[in-house]
Amino acid sequence: MERLLIFVETKGDRPRKVSMELLSEGQKLRTQGYAVEALVMGKASEALRQEVLPCVDRLVSLTDAVLQSYTAEGYALALANHVRSINPKVILAGATQIGRDFLPRVAVMLGAGIASDATEIRWKEDPVKIIRPVHGGRALSQVSFVNYPSIITTRPNSFPLEAQAGTPGEYVEKEAAMSFEDVKAKVVKVEEVTKGKVDVTEADVIVTGGRGMKGPENFAMLEELAALLGGVVGATRSVVDAKWRDQQDQVGKSGKTVSPKLYIAVGLSGAIHHIMGMDTSKVIVAINKDEKANIFNYADYGIVGDLFQVVPAMTQDIKKRLGK
Amino acid sequence: MNIVVLAKQVPDPEAFVEIRGDGTGLEIEPKFATNLFDEFALEEALRIREKHGGKVKVITLGGGKATEVLRTGIAMGADEALLLDDPAFFDGDGYATALALSRAIKKDPFDVVLCGKQATDDDRGEIGPMVAQFLNVPHVGGITKLEIADGKATAESPIEGNKAVVEVSLPAVFTTAKGLNEARVPLITGVMKAMKVQIPKATPSELGLSQEELGKTGSKVRIERYLPPKKRAGVRLITGDAAEAAAEAVRILVDEVRVI
Numbered sequence: 361m362e363r364l365l366i367f368v369e370t371k372g373d374r375p376r377k378v379s380m381e382l383l384s385e386g387q388k389l390r391t392q393g394y395a396v397e398a399l400v401m402g403k404a405s406e407a408l409r410q411e412v413l414p415c416v417d418r419l420v421s422l423t424d425a426v427l428q429s430y431t432a433e434g435y436a437l438a439l440a441n442h443v444r445s446i447n448p449k450v451i452l453a454g455a456t457q458i459g460r461d462f463l464p465r466v467a468v469m470l471g472a473g474i475a476s477d478a479t480e481i482r483w484k485e486d487p488v489k490i491i492r493p494v495h496g497g498r499a500l501s502q503v504s505f506v507n508y509p510s511i512i513t514t515r516p517n518s519f520p521l522e523a524q525a526g527t528p529g530e531y532v533e534k535e536a537a538m539s540f541e542d543v544k545a546k547v548v549k550v551e552e553v554t555k556g557k558v559d560v561t562e563a564d565v566i567v568t569g570g571r572g573m574k575g576p577e578n579f580a581m582l583e584e585l586a587a588l589l590g591g592v593v594g595a596t597r598s599v600v601d602a603k604w605r606d607q608q609d610q611v612g613k614s615g616k617t618v619s620p621k622l623y624i625a626v627g628l629s630g631a632i633h634h635i636m637g638m639d640t641s642k643v644i645v646a647i648n649k650d651e652k653a654n655i656f657n658y659a660d661y662g663i664v665g666d667l668f669q670v671v672p673a674m675t676q677d678i679k680k681r682l683g684k
Numbered sequence: 685m686n687i688v689v690l691a692k693q694v695p696d697p698e699a700f701v702e703i704r705g706d707g708t709g710l711e712i713e714p715k716f717a718t719n720l721f722d723e724f725a726l727e728e729a730l731r732i733r734e735k736h737g738g739k740v741k742v743i744t745l746g747g748g749k750a751t752e753v754l755r756t757g758i759a760m761g762a763d764e765a766l767l768l769d770d771p772a773f774f775d776g777d778g779y780a781t782a783l784a785l786s787r788a789i790k791k792d793p794f795d796v797v798l799c800g801k802q803a804t805d806d807d808r809g810e811i812g813p814m815v816a817q818f819l820n821v822p823h824v825g826g827i828t829k830l831e832i833a834d835g836k837a838t839a840e841s842p843i844e845g846n847k848a849v850v851e852v853s854l855p856a857v858f859t860t861a862k863g864l865n866e867a868r869v870p871l872i873t874g875v876m877k878a879m880k881v882q883i884p885k886a887t888p889s890e891l892g893l894s895q896e897e898l899g900k901t902g903s904k905v906r907i908e909r910y911l912p913p914k915k916r917a918g919v920r921l922i923t924g925d926a927a928e929a930a931a932e933a934v935r936i937l938v939d940e941v942r943v944i
Contacts (some may be wrong), residue, residue, distance in 0.1 A: 371844070430843065431850070432813060433822055457843050459940050461825035466808040467779060468817035473904030474778060493913065494807050498701040499710055500911040506904055544856075548838065548849040559845055565943075580769040589944060607828075608842055608865045613697060613804055614720055614862040622943040632698055635802075639913070643943050645933060646919070661936060662919045663929045673930030681938055 363395045363446060367439060367453035367463075368412060368419070373405035375412060376453030377562045378516040383415035384523040385452070389483060390417065396529075399442055401427040401435060401555065403533060413528035422536045429547040430458055434532070436465035437543075438536045443470060448509055450488060455513035467511050474511040475503050477617075479518040488512075496613055496636025515640070516561045517619040529538025553608065558592050560609055565622045566636070568611055569599060572627020572667055573650065576604035581668075582626060585675045588684070594618070594638075596628045612637035627667045631657025647671065685738030685832075687729045688761070688789050690799035690811065691722035692744060693753040697804060707909035716749045718756050721800025723867035724860035729798050730761045731865065732832060738795075739763040743788050745773050749839055751883055759870035759878035766791075767900060769883045772898045778810030780902035786812065787891035788820035796837070801826045801859040812859035823857035824850045828864050 366386050369376045375383070386396040398412055398419045412419050420442065426434050435458070443451060453459040453467070455477040467474040467602070479500075480491035494501045505646045540546075560566055567586040569579055582593045582609055595605035597612055611618050612634040623641035627648060628634060635658050638644070646659035647667050656662045663670050695701070696715035704711055729740045742757035744750050745768040754765035765786055773784050789797060799821075802809030816823035818827075829840035838851050839858055870878070888898055896902060922929045922936075937944045 376844075386852060411925060430848070430930065431822075432816075432825060434697075436817070457841075460809050464813035465823075467810070467815040467904070468782070468814050471904070474810060475905055476810055489908070489912065492807075494910075495695070495701045495710070495712075495805055496807065497913055499703055500913055501739075501904050502908045504908055506906060510904075526936060544853055546825065546851045548851050550843075550849075551847045553842070553845055553847050557845060575722060583866055608845065610862075617785065622937065636697070643937070643941050644916075645937070651921075655922075656919045658916065659919045660941075661933060662921045663920065665929055666928050669926035670930050670933075673927045674934055677931050677934040678938075679935060681944070684773060 361393060361395045363397060363448040364389060365443060365446065365448035365451045366396065366398045366416070367459070368400040368408070368456055369458055370400065370402070370408065373407055373570045375408055376454060377521065378514065379454060379514045380411065380522050380523060381516070382452045382454065382514060383412060384521055385481070385519050385525050387415040387526060390415070391508060392600065397446060397448065399439065404531065408556045409531055411523070413497060413531060415523050415524035415620040418532060420533070421533045423533055424538045426538050426540050426543055429544050429550065430544045432462040432465055433545055434538065434543040436469060438538060439564045440466050440469040441536060443509060444668065445467060448670065451509055451511045452669065453513050455515050459513045463511050463513055468682050470509060472509050472511055473505040473507065474513070476513050478512050478514045481512060481514070490529040497639045515617065515619060542638050550666050560592055560594050560611060561616050563592045563618070563620050565589040566594045566611070566618055567591060567624045567626060568594035568596065568626025568628060570596040571597065571598050573604070579605065579672050581675070585624070585671060585678070588675060588678050588682070589622070590624070591620070593599050596634050597631070625655050625659065626671060628655060632645065685732060685736045685793065685796065687732055687740045688736060688784055688794050688797045689722070689725045689729045689740065689742045689757060689796065690815065691726060691742055691757060692719045692803045693717070693750050693755045694719045694803055695745065696804040703912055704731065707911065710910055716752060718753050719800050719803045721802060721804070721860055724862065724864045725798035725800050726757050726760055726858060727865045727867040728830060729769065729796070730868070732796060736832060741766060741792070743785060744768070745784055747771065747774060754883055755878040755881070756870070758881055759874040761867055761874060765881070767883050767886055770887050772888050772895050774899050776899045776903040777903035778808050778814055779904045780898055782811050782814030782818055783825050783902065784893060784898055786815045787893060788886055789815065789819065791886065791891070795858040796832070796854060799857070799859055801861050809932070810836070812857055816857035816877045819855070819857070821855045821857060822852040823859065824852060825859045826861040827858050828861055847858060924933070933939045
């Protein structure tokens with residue numbers, strides 16, 4: 361039986377959303393004859409086990425102290441050793457900052473091919489084919505592997521989240537027999553900058569403000585709209601450069617690439633650098649007073665008007681609709 | 685302190701990208717720029733040298749315009765450059781490219797290797813971590829702060845909403861993200877120097893590599909074809925005054941496309 365290994369990245373004591381997307385994919389493949397395994401660094405919480413086990417045949421947790429904090433070397437060595445012991449055909453992980461940081465090292469350790477930031481996987485092909493955006497999404501490249509195992513990292517929000525109840529797999533805790541000597545990097549501290557906040561890469565709804573917001577104080581109205589929709593606020597490069605918003609919220613080439621269900625672009629012109637970071641959003645709504653703004657070339661719906669009137673009006677309407 | 689920067693000349697982000705009729709390749713308007721993230725690497729290398737002494741070497745892999753990034757590096761103040769322009773090096777995946785670059789780095793002693801966290805053309809973001817693994821040294825990815833003292837480096841990198849502070853012994857690789865620094869504009873004297881400088885090259889055999897290990901043949905991943913991205917139908921403009929347009933937009937989002 362072909363085996364798949366899914367690396368489960370955690371946030372607090374829960375799997376990250378992108379990991380659940382992969383586990384949903386795994387659950388589907390489990391019914392198509394794949395044996396699906398998952399790996400988590402550190403002891404798996406009860407909540408994590410409940411979410412993960414219905415999707416897999418086995419979940420292994422590596423409990424070594426050196427794996428308590430993320431280091432690329434530590435995670436890479438642990439994962440590569442685990443791969444050698446279970447021999448999966450494909451290794452899947454989210455294309456998060458962590459996933460994209462340590463999986464390339466695993467690829468070198470295993471002499472395996474890696475396709476980073478995939479938005480589609482064609483499992484029926486052999487070798488498996490991957491679709492990934494290049495040149496900031498202006499073209500897609502179809503890639504395949506020359507050997508197995510192969511490694512794929514997937515862009516958050518690209519695969520449906522549809523895990524269902526299922527026969528729970530086995531849960532195993534073990535040590536990778538790794539020590540602090542195996543890792544040359546030492547984590548001094550990890551500061552929680554945005555406690556509990558959903559990262560823009562994993563948000564279902566993003567309301568992004570540009571220079572047209574006129575000042576940092578006006579982002580409160582975007583915060584209100586985003587909160588109402590269960591989303592987060594994004595920012596353009598110029599807004600981040602002006603220190604109105606945090607770098608972590610920047611959407612675009614020099615910031616983050618996002619694919620939410622709904623992207624509302626407010627008072628931003630749509631510089632190509634920005635488009636590159638949000639073009640794979642499912643539905644894009646643009647609000648700008650300049651009808652010639654480039655963002656309208658990339659939007660599904662556009663409102664040419666004064667954002668300071670349109671945004672509060674939308675917020676009021678949504679409140680009414682949602683009965684809030 | 686021996687500082688190495690891996691840098692890449694990439695199509696200008698505004699350059700026109702078109703897929704060849706048969707999907708086998710891309711036609712890209714010939715406008716080029718230094719990869720955005722590599723500019724931070726170049727700048728940081730120069731700042732480290734200014735503080736600790738030593739030399740900065742810039743390495744790139746590629747033909748044609750690739751060498752321009754080396755001249756940019758020298759114009760900014762780098763001491764040396766090295767070009768891998770044998771066609772055997774070309775068209776590799778991350779693995780084959782990182783193998784060649786790691787061998788090029790190893791030709792001379794090195795303490796710090798810097799490169800952008802990803803290139804804005806292939807968008808793979810694999811080279812830094814892979815080079816670190818080939819060199820068997822630690823790396824810290826996507827750094828926004830770097831301090832070096834007593835043979836050690838302390839780097840900050842934002843990871844999924846947290847900020848990690850990581851200490852590594854040198855040699856080590858760092859991939860650079862926005863927020864690390866502001867790249868300097870080269871002085872005219874630097875530009876003059878860069879125009880005249882002879883750029884040394886290294887061949888596969890000088891790096892102890894065979895053709896089979898490099899480029900397309902050495903790759904673990906093959907690009908089979910290019911496909912166009914999904915096209916949007918074109919914008920539907922919602923008219924009316926602010927209140928009317930807002931109401932209509934909300935109606936569409938709730939009732940038609942059902943994303944709210």
